[in-house]
Amino acid sequence: MPWLALITGNGLHAVITALLGLSMINVADSLLILAIAAAGSAVLGALAARRNPAARVPATRSFAWLNLWTAVTFVSFFLGLVVYSAVVVFTLGASFAPLAVTAWSARQARRGHAPTRPGRAQWVAVCLLAALGAALVAALAGSDSRGMVALLVAAALGVIDGAAAGGVAIVSRGLGAAGVGVWQVMAHRYYATLVVAAAALIVLVPGGLLAAPSLPLGVSIAAAFASLVVPFFLIQYAIQQLAPVLVTGALALIPAIALFVEMAAGRAVSWPAVLLGLLIVPASLAIFTTRQQPA
Numbered sequence: 001m002p003w004l005a006l007i008t009g010n011g012l013h014a015v016i017t018a019l020l021g022l023s024m025i026n027v028a029d030s031l032l033i034l035a036i037a038a039a040g041s042a043v044l045g046a047l048a049a050r051r052n053p054a055a056r057v058p059a060t061r062s063f064a065w066l067n068l069w070t071a072v073t074f075v076s077f078f079l080g081l082v083v084y085s086a087v088v089v090f091t092l093g094a095s096f097a098p099l100a101v102t103a104w105s106a107r108q109a110r111r112g113h114a115p116t117r118p119g120r121a122q123w124v125a126v127c128l129l130a131a132l133g134a135a136l137v138a139a140l141a142g143s144d145s146r147g148m149v150a151l152l153v154a155a156a157l158g159v160i161d162g163a164a165a166g167g168v169a170i171v172s173r174g175l176g177a178a179g180v181g182v183w184q185v186m187a188h189r190y191y192a193t194l195v196v197a198a199a200a201l202i203v204l205v206p207g208g209l210l211a212a213p214s215l216p217l218g219v220s221i222a223a224a225f226a227s228l229v230v231p232f233f234l235i236q237y238a239i240q241q242l243a244p245v246l247v248t249g250a251l252a253l254i255p256a257i258a259l260f261v262e263m264a265a266g267r268a269v270s271w272p273a274v275l276l277g278l279l280i281v282p283a284s285l286a287i288f289t290t291r292q293q294p295a
Helices: 002-022 027-050 060-083 086-110 120-139 147-177 182-189 191-204 217-239 244-250 253-264 271-287
Strands: 116-118 292-294
Touching (some): 002 060, 002 086, 002 217, 002 253, 027 060, 027 191, 027 217, 060 086, 060 147, 060 182, 060 191, 086 116, 086 120, 086 147, 086 244, 086 253, 120 147, 120 244, 182 217, 217 244, 244 271, 253 271
Antiparallel strands (some): 116 292
16 A cells, blocks of 8 residues: 555656646746645644544654755755756656665664665665666756756756655654654644745745746646645655655656656657666666665
């Protein structure tokens, strides 16, 4: 069941978000969608959590880290989506998240905080995935009219998104192991995201630094729930029960889905890019065959 939730959530998130990217949304649209999704998740989570008052709530430190990583991953992702395309940000985020988790696991083992450490096979698998992701982004360089500077900015935001996604997976797994329910996490996870997105809208749009949202409010609400609230409830359920490196490895499905959504919508993509997009999936599956070694 956790795997089904993870695959379904990733697929829904990839399809809807790729379509949003093709619609050429602006920065304010992204921030509004984020704010709506964060508020909706917090309200729904709080209402559901009230029905189970005996459930444990997150520890303050874990709650703070989860808010930080969530805000960083969402803001960097949606800004990257505006700057270039969903495939670029998805690809680097999904490719570098397993590397971030593996590096964190190795650090924990060196400090004596974990009984196992990543083996050589895991390091090879995550580095190969990161290299394939970077190669795919390079192959996509000429497929968009927004130029090399926009591509590099989106690529940097994608790497940041991936590192933060690794942080989300690590903290969420710890909360799940501690018995914290999914609704409790959803109720408390998005405060920082809501504050950042809402503050940016309130300050930057009236000040003329950002153009006003171009999407109708109803479309923004639907996009928030279809691309974030529903998928991330499913994903949150999964990542609280599965190993972080496996969860982040499964993220490689997202760029492949997004790439083919954009191709179906008429975007011209080179054959090397298609081939690399296909190779990312088995490269991510290789992570599932690796084993931890005693620290």
